[in-house]
Amino acid sequence: MRRILIANRGEIALRIIKTCERMGIETIAIYSDADAGLPYVKAATEAVRIGEPPVAKSYLQVEAIIDAAKKMGADAIHPGYGFLSENAEFAETARREGLIFIGPEPSTIRLMGDKVASRETMEEAGVPVVPGSIAGIGTVEEAVEIAQSIGYPVMLKASSGGGGIGMVKCSSKEDLEKSFTSVKSRAKAYFGSDGVFLEKFIENARHIEVQVFGDRQGNIVHLFERDCSIQRRNQKVVEESPSPFLSVGAREKLFETAVKAAEAVNYTNAGTIEFIFDEKENFYFLEMNTRLQVEHPVTEELTGLDLVEWQIRVARGEELPAPQSGITASGHAIEFRLYAEDPEKFLPSPGKIEVFSFAEGEGTRIDAGYGEGDSVTPFYDPMIAKCIFSGESRSEALSRAKKFFDGLQITGIKTNAPLFREILENRNFSEGNYTTAFLDNR
Template sequence: MQKILIANRGEIALRIIKTCQEMGIETVAIYSEADKDMPFVKAATKAVCVGEPPVNKSYLQSDKILEIAKSEKVDAIHPGYGFLSENAAFAQQAINEGIIFIGPKPETIELMGDKIASRHTMEKAGIPVVPGSSVGLKTIEEACGFAEAIGYPVMLKASGGGGGIGMVFCENEQALVKFYTSTKSRALAYFGSDKVFIEKYIADARHIEVQVFGDNHGNIVHLFERDCSIQRRHQKVVEESPSPFLSDSVRNKMYETAVKAAHAVDYTNAGTIEFIVDENENFYFLEMNTRLQVEHPVTEMITSLDLVKWQILVAQGKRLPLLQNEISSSGNAIEFRLYAEDPVRFLPSPGKITTLHWNQKEGVRIDSGYEEGGTVTPFYDPMIAKCIFQGETRKEALELAKSFFKEMKIEGIKTNAPLFLNILANDDFQNGSYTTSFLTKNLVK
């Protein structure tokens, strides 16, 4: 593999470029007109403009991206996360053109991207799933009948949803009736399908995911877990490993279940099995992300492995670099997603970054797509950086994070750093006794 096109932008594009440079692989970056001065454009071996700023005219232009890939004679495409990373049709188009898609097989992406189909597949494999419907609900009467059978509250979900989109909490039948039609319409608009289903809402839950990796030779391993329970509107804000909540026995059972789930779909490349865990440590399959996760640096910090390098090696047809008994974890790592965001109203805060000082030190990793003088535009996700901290103990990692956010300096835009300091000062968070409702109950109304 001599040349890879990166079908993404910002920090993940830079992250992929870094590994490609270390492996001696040339890179082709695509960029929108709004991103022409971004660091990832300068870092790539070559950069090609893909279109106007809106995503549907640039980073979602699959045909245009494939045209660029062919004209640049690339060997492979790395989709990063978001955009086209879980688009089975795009993956298949690339393969049809003789270009390697750095990710799982298109049929796996399609299967696991449909939440109803993935629930059904996991049930057949003996994987515990959240109580709910494993078929699409056709009428409001059917939805109400099902919800009454499993008991309120429930979550009404779009089968093709993701990233918190297409999920509605319904405390009672009145709420379900109110949101049913609008959720179906939203699902159709965002995901091209109006299929919806219902799951039992698990109160005081933890959201814990297991990183898995498979090759084309039947080998699948886990790379431990990440606790992603600090969320706002179903969007992850903080992720850490190991989870401060899980007992070792349940942790190991979760690893076994994640690998079993991956085998059930003959999984290859990087993927994540996501579980919802109740207060008694009963865990249930929630979904599978068939791509590299935003929070993959947490795993890289505790394992000292390069997951992007693993992705490329597997895509080349090679075996996994390590067997399960050769993979170990050390210390604690925690990641905070730093956004250009008003910390009070929680609205995007685009603008020019006039000052950017990270206060870099040992144990701190910053994956950022911006530099001083750069502009956060309103066209894309306003994440400025992922700030990851590692210590021998959880307490060390948290203290490192606290000093970092107190000392870092970003001017010209607002950020959600004040929220992080509030989280770090909270006793429940310090004790590791938090759930997915932590922000709602403590800091964000």
């Protein structure tokens, strides 16, 4: 593998470039008119304009991206996360054109991208799933009937997409009737399908995921868990590992179940199995993300491994760089997603970053997509940087995080840094006593 085109932007593009440089692989960046001056464009070996700022005219242009890869002599494409990373048609097109797609099989992407089909697959494999509908729901009357059978509250979810955009909590029949049409419409607009399904809403839940990896030789391993329970509007804000919630027994059972889930679909490359836990440590399958996660640095800091390098090696047909027995975790790591947004209303705050100053030190890793003088535009996710802190203990990692955010200076835009300072001062959080409702109840 000599040249990789990165079908993404911002900090994840920079992250991939870093590993490629170390491995002696040239990189090709793509950019929209809005991103022409960003650091990742300058860092790549070469860069190609892909279109106008709106994603539909740039980063979602399959034909234009494939053409750029071929014209620039790339032999592989890394999709990063978001955009086309879980688009089976994109992966198939890349392969058809003789390009290596650095990700799982297109058939796996398609299967796991359908939330109803993935639930059915996991049930058949003996993986516990959240009680709910086992097929897509066609009418609001059908939804109400199912909700009454499993009991309120329920989560109404898009079958073909995840994240806060594709789901809403319904606490009553009236909520469900009110939300049904709007969720179907959003699902169609964002994910290309208006299919929806219902799941029982787990009260006082923890959202915990397991990083898995597979190769073409049939080896599948886990790389421990990440607790992603600090969320706003069903979107992750803080992730850490190990989870302060899990007992030894529950953790071992979780890893065993995650590997079983990956084996059920003969998984290759990087993937994440997401689970929801109740207060008694019962857990249920939520979904499988068939790509690298935003929060993968937490696992890297915990294990000392480079997950992007693993992705590239597996895509080249190599066996996993280490067996399960050779993968160890040490200490604690936690990530905070720094966004250009109002810290109270959680609304994007685009604009030019005038000052972006912070202290780097031991146990501090900043994966930033912007620097001073760069503009955060309204066209894309407003994440500025991922701030990852590690230490021999959770308290040491949190101490480093507090020191960092106390000294962080960023002007020109609003950010959610004040929210992080508040979280870090919260006693319940410090003690590891939090659920997905933490930000709503703080």
